[in-house]
Amino acid sequence: MDIATVLGIGLAIGLVFMGIVVDFSTFSLKLGNMAFFVDFPSVLIVIGGSTAAVLTSYPLNKVMRLGKVIGSAFKQTPEELIETLTLIIDVSKIARKNILAIEDALPSIDNLFLRNGLRLVVDRVDRELIIDIMHSEMRYLDLRREEDVGILKTYASLSPAFGMMGTLIGLILMLQNLSDPSAIGPAMAVAIITTLYGTFMANIFFTPWANKLSNKKESDKILREMIRDGVLYIEKGERPDFIEADLMNYLPPDLRTMYEEMKFESAKGDS
């Protein structure tokens, strides 16, 4: 779990909350101010409206899986690359002795792409077909991630638009009812709230989430390229130390150092 993400969202919400309820001239709390910023129809127009427009743009099942996708983006750790590399080396050692023995290791492998790839090796599928299947899977996983980022970006650009629509509706209603001057201020305040909601949703949720997912897409790509190479080396019966030397090029320099230290530690432990 990347603590910074949760912290980031919490901090942003907290700061906006503080801007609303803290009166810095007297350093007093004015919790009553909160009431000015809660407006149910504005929530409906901004969140409901942009969700509706997203549903028009994308198939239902793709929008529905979004929640799970965002969750997974927050769980990723940079160590995944190292753990997967270690796992591939371990499997390659088993495979050198008996390639069919890796079947027993399959259930314990969490990464679906790696597990499916090794399953093909165990099933003695033709090397060319393994390459085809893995590439087709990489292509679809990449496309799907791109769609997920696209949905979030659509949300990020539509929520301020619906916010503005709500404000225009509020303004028109207010301008048609100018008889009571004391009501103008609050009416206009309520009209503006929708714009605030739209900006809030776009900049605190959708844009950062789209960024996060887009970053994850890039690192997942590198992870999958490493897995593909690893599976193909195992299929070929390549030597574990050669596989390790080559796959280490997929690690960024800091992880490479970390990996080497880890190995050194474990070697010491072994001896």
Next chain:
Amino acid sequence: MDIATVLGIGLAIGLVFMGIVVDFSTFSLKLGNMAFFVDFPSVLIVIGGSTAAVLTSYPLNKVMRLGKVIGSAFKQTPEELIETLTLIIDVSKIARKNILAIEDALPSIDNLFLRNGLRLVVDRVDRELIIDIMHSEMRYLDLRREEDVGILKTYASLSPAFGMMGTLIGLILMLQNLSDPSAIGPAMAVAIITTLYGTFMANIFFTPWANKLSNKKESDKILREMIRDGVLYIEKGERPDFIEADLMNYLPPDLRTMYEEMKFESAKGDS
């Protein structure tokens, strides 16, 4: 029919309607408010104006076919890939026995691209020419789709611009007639309505439709690549099980699973 799309548009319109007529402070309906939001000249300027500008940008026949195109985008189902794959396999089985026998199957094939391709095979057209003709057709279908998306994007960017033009006209008329203070509010309200219409059209209709069509363009491309490969395999007299194994790479992982289950079901039924 993708239910989410219709639902999306309906929901968006409903929420805007709710924002207009529901008074959430008293939880009462104020249907009279609707009258403030209906302004015929504004409709003409926004919809008529942006349609006029689109007509200047694109040939008449391309704009005219748009209605049909949008309709088709909403009818697409992800199952189309599976159905087409099944169809290709069925045809390939017929072709193995007698390639000319597939002529009888042609009328029942809905997908024009597949039917035209198979017609070329039946007509014993030279393989290289089949490739040329199919690629040229793929290129044009893709270009046409891109044009359709372009027209919708032009609409989406021009309708807010015409909305703003209407508001500027309204503002100028109002500013030239400030003598009656009580008329200022409603006059300004009417001026702003055009901007609301422009934003409404762009964000509830044109932008989501452009997104939808753009997504369909991508999935249609994959479908046509699969059809092209299938037709060429049939022309070559390739074995149905080989064709199936190769074309299945065009299915995204979830559809591949669905296809395998379907096959398993039907195999059980057969035995």
Next chain:
Amino acid sequence: MDIATVLGIGLAIGLVFMGIVVDFSTFSLKLGNMAFFVDFPSVLIVIGGSTAAVLTSYPLNKVMRLGKVIGSAFKQTPEELIETLTLIIDVSKIARKNILAIEDALPSIDNLFLRNGLRLVVDRVDRELIIDIMHSEMRYLDLRREEDVGILKTYASLSPAFGMMGTLIGLILMLQNLSDPSAIGPAMAVAIITTLYGTFMANIFFTPWANKLSNKKESDKILREMIRDGVLYIEKGERPDFIEADLMNYLPPDLRTMYEEMKFESAKGDS
């Protein structure tokens, strides 16, 4: 002449005019409103200013030819592809008998690119040099079209900017002379007119024209690729029916059908 284009511009201007002079609450004409929307210095600032900025950006001769270019974009018809294909086939038939005989046909060929290409064939220029010359010409025609589109896009982005500049000037003048309250409304109205002009120019003229020209650029490219292939086949003395079969791949599906029907008609007429 593409009727939709002229219609589009006329319709857009008509709708804006309607928005100005028709009072829909009483369904009466208020032609006097027109006077509020005519402001000579605003015209100078928006049209003059953006033209000046375009002149700074592009060489004089390129800006001067723009009028002719826009005109030509409106004259294009999709049938041009068919007519040119028919012409190439006719010429190829003459060339099969006597390649020098096509010289007599040259003066009647309107398309300059085709005429120049055939001239090179008649002059027995080396095949490689014909390819070089035609490609260099294609490259320059394409570059020039891109420049034309660029000039119109520059206009489209600069005219609203000059509109805003005019409004700022008007606002500053008004704010410095607030002594007469009854003059504020009209002064502000006049200030806003420049923004209206800028938006009007950009969205009714420049942006649609740029779109139109950009679309024509794409279809001209296809036309020229077809001509190039045709000229090279003629130079090689290729058979007319082969040339036809190959060049028909440049026609979009609907034109291909139209061409085949035309041929069928004329074949019936011949027999």
Next chain:
Amino acid sequence: MDIATVLGIGLAIGLVFMGIVVDFSTFSLKLGNMAFFVDFPSVLIVIGGSTAAVLTSYPLNKVMRLGKVIGSAFKQTPEELIETLTLIIDVSKIARKNILAIEDALPSIDNLFLRNGLRLVVDRVDRELIIDIMHSEMRYLDLRREEDVGILKTYASLSPAFGMMGTLIGLILMLQNLSDPSAIGPAMAVAIITTLYGTFMANIFFTPWANKLSNKKESDKILREMIRDGVLYIEKGERPDFIEADLMNYLPPDLRTMYEEMKFESAKGDS
């Protein structure tokens, strides 16, 4: 000197000036209005501020050479291509007799890229190295031009931002001092001036200059490609008429006609 450029800038400034001092309702000059539009701190914030931000973005020496670069962009003439082609042909004639004799011609060649290239030929540098050196120089000249365009675009996007900052500062100061109602109008006018300055700088100077330079970049690229080919032909001792025929493909069609007429004229003069 491209007269249109100077004319363009002059015209734009003149029109803005006219918008300020001419009162079109009475057709009288109000030169006193000028005073409302001169505000020294606004000049400092917009020009100083955007220059400061540009200095933070780019190394000092690159910003400093900008003045010279803009000047050079305005001096370019389309005839440069023809003159350079003629020069290359002349040099190639000398080189055919005695390749070392071109050394005498070097000092009279203004184009540095051509002179340096010919210097390498005279120095009998290895052909491969000449190609390497010329390509590396082309790459750097292109990169540098791109940087120049980038600096101007940075200016064009930052000056309106600093204009807005100045307006916000002015507005805040005004809102804190609302005690004297008669001062509000002028104070707000002054606040708005900074936005006008920013828009003025961006749309009359920086954006058109960036366009100009970007266009020059493209034509310089073509010029340098022609020079490179010419130098390599000279190094090889190629025949002048062959060099001419090939390099003429770098001329756009209108310049090619102009060049052929010139040659025809001079041939007549020679005979």
Next chain:
Amino acid sequence: MDIATVLGIGLAIGLVFMGIVVDFSTFSLKLGNMAFFVDFPSVLIVIGGSTAAVLTSYPLNKVMRLGKVIGSAFKQTPEELIETLTLIIDVSKIARKNILAIEDALPSIDNLFLRNGLRLVVDRVDRELIIDIMHSEMRYLDLRREEDVGILKTYASLSPAFGMMGTLIGLILMLQNLSDPSAIGPAMAVAIITTLYGTFMANIFFTPWANKLSNKKESDKILREMIRDGVLYIEKGERPDFIEADLMNYLPPDLRTMYEEMKFESAKGDS
């Protein structure tokens, strides 16, 4: 240290400060104005809020290293290319005599990429593996730089958004409390301050820093390509004068002249 950068930031801040405290109509200092522009909650919302959104978008460790990265971008000098070239030539001279002798020179080499590359040469690592390792390192350094630029651009686009959010909050609070007319001006002033902060942060810090870093990315790429070639030449035992002639192509023309003058000077000094 690039003096222009520090100067640029200082100048921009100074000019904004001047716009606030200098009254140009009376040429007097009004330091009291500063108080109108300091608002603690606005600082929290703009800086805190955009930092929070950046933390949601990027992993914590990448955001944390940003300070160091910005610092390094300001320390770069164009002379780095020359110094590195000289260093490579010096090392290549040592290597010609005894390749293992360069180990003694390693600790004095500051550039990590060069040092690591030479370490591989000393360790007699296989040439192919050196290429793989260096390319993988180049790729990661480039990706990391791109991420750094991306973070700064995210900051630059989010800080105005948070500025606007703060202003909307301030406006809503003000509109709900219109009872005291004299408080409206200052309340609105405070509301607007957040927008000023957001614009200030984006245009004086984040955008110029992103530009700076993006420029450095490009020049670092060239530097690393030169180092890679140099290391591979040294591994191969190439002659120093050949290495110099080839690597000099990486120098832009002005640095090449500077380098040649330097060499000439030092040659004079040697003799």
